[in-house]
Amino acid sequence: MKALLFPLLLTTTLALSPRPKPPSDKCPPFSGDFIINYFQLYPENADWDPARCLLWIGCVWNATVATYSPYTHKTTVYEFPGTSHTGSVHIGGVAWDPYSPNLVTILTDSARPWDTAGADVSGEHKLIKWDAVRGKAVWEVDLTRTTGEKYGGFQDVETDRRGNTYVVGTWPGTVLRVDKTGKKVKEWYVPKPLPPTTERGIGGLAVVKGTEVLLASGPDGGLLRFDMTKELGRPVEIKIKNGRKYPLTDAAYLPDRYGGKVILVALGPDGIMVVKSDDGWKGAEYLGTVANRPVSGLEGGFVTAATQVGDAIYIVNGYWDIPWVPGTVAGNRTLFPWLDITADVDRLVWG
Ligand SMILES: *[C@@H]1O[C@H](CO)[C@@H](O)[C@H](O)[C@H]1NC(C)=O
Numbered sequence: 049m050k051a052l053l054f055p056l057l058l059t060t061t062l063a064l065s066p067r068p069k070p071p072s073d074k075c076p077p078f079s080g081d082f083i084i085n086y087f088q089l090y091p092e093n094a095d096w097d098p099a100r101c102l103l104w105i106g107c108v109w110n111a112t113v114a115t116y117s118p119y120t121h122k123t124t125v126y127e128f129p130g131t132s133h134t135g136s137v138h139i140g141g142v143a144w145d146p147y148s149p150n151l152v153t154i155l156t157d158s159a160r161p162w163d164t165a166g167a168d169v170s171g172e173h174k175l176i177k178w179d180a181v182r183g184k185a186v187w188e189v190d191l192t193r194t195t196g197e198k199y200g201g202f203q204d205v206e207t208d209r210r211g212n213t214y215v216v217g218t219w220p221g222t223v224l225r226v227d228k229t230g231k232k233v234k235e236w237y238v239p240k241p242l243p244p245t246t247e248r249g250i251g252g253l254a255v256v257k258g259t260e261v262l263l264a265s266g267p268d269g270g271l272l273r274f275d276m277t278k279e280l281g282r283p284v285e286i287k288i289k290n291g292r293k294y295p296l297t298d299a300a301y302l303p304d305r306y307g308g309k310v311i312l313v314a315l316g317p318d319g320i321m322v323v324k325s326d327d328g329w330k331g332a333e334y335l336g337t338v339a340n341r342p343v344s345g346l347e348g349g350f351v352t353a354a355t356q357v358g359d360a361i362y363i364v365n366g367y368w369d370i371p372w373v374p375g376t377v378a379g380n381r382t383l384f385p386w387l388d389i390t391a392d393v394d395r396l397v398w399g
């Protein structure tokens with residue numbers, strides 16, 4: 049039970065730079081665990097939208113997208129015809145765009161690579177640029193036209209200040225770059241020769257806001273750095289002082305709370321890994337791991353992502369429930385816990 053031991057062993061860290069003020073935005077402060085009560089919400093990835101004070105949630109099994117207000121508890125669900133409720137496609141990656149605050153990026157994601165551990169990478173991968181004000185897509189693009197289904201497992205997205213979108217594939221590790229019109233998809237980082245699709249590569253992406261640094265997590269607890277000004281992505285391994293090996297890294301997140309200096313990497317059963325850099329991610333230091341917290345009656349969750357909500361930091365719990373409710377494409381769960389880990393992460397970062 050690694051997940052239970054780690055926090056006891058690893059909570060002593062150096063006190064680093066002085067505690068910065070969290071960036072002020074117009075969303076009221078928010079804290080404390082909460083539960084979203086919505087049938088088959090099954091979150092995978094999520095992002096905080098400070099322009100609307102809403103959480104955007106990729107509902108993995110239904111392949112829908114939900115918004116949730118922690119202040120009013122209102123949930124709204126968006127469906128995508130041909131994708132949602134098929135069972136063969138998931139929605140994982142969802143990201144608010146800090147450079148175009150009215151846009152949200154949504155990624156649909158074939159279930160096959162995940163069901164076959166990369167042996168079959170065929171199936172739908174659509175990138176959707178969503179207008180959050182008008183509630184409809186600005187454009188969408190089919191990534192399989194570029195990949196030829198030779199690699200896949202796309203699961204996380206990020207944007208840069210030029211309006212490009214970066215999409216990370218895991219089987220094997222790749223990054224596509226889509227221009228701001230959605231018309232040009234570039235194989236920005238596709239290793240040649242291509243490793244076998246069963247080789248699990250990078251899983252999460254995170255842009256250091258206001259810079260040209262793109263970070264990628266995985267496959268084993270490591271971090272890679274890319275320079276987004278380059279025509280082709282070239283990964284540079286970041287040396288992590290006191291780094292740990294983790295077999296199952298998932299989404300990566302750079303909360304505004306720590307000004308782009310702290311990355312939170314989801315570790316499935318092992319919680320959230322906390323890594324800090326004081327030199328623009330040339331180097332980094334492992335600070336510790338925050339374990340998932342069991343919630344009575346809602347056990348069995350896997351940490352799929354961390355996200356900021358208001359100015360607090362939360363663990364996103366995913367669930368792999370079987371069997372599916374007949375006539376639907378997901379299990380019977382209705383209550384989904386969001387756990388406030390702000391104090392744990394603050395303690396690791398600021399001592
Ligand atoms: C999931 O789909 C079911 C119908 O199959 C629907 O009742 C439920 O509201 C959906 N939930 C979400 C979050 O999409």
Ligand SMILES: *[C@@H]1O[C@H](CO)[C@@H](O)[C@H](O)[C@H]1NC(C)=O
Nearest residue numbers: 369370371372379380381382
């Ligand atoms: C949900 O499904 C599980 C597994 O089949 C079952 O044990 C449980 O009783 C169900 N819960 C509800 C509320 O139907």
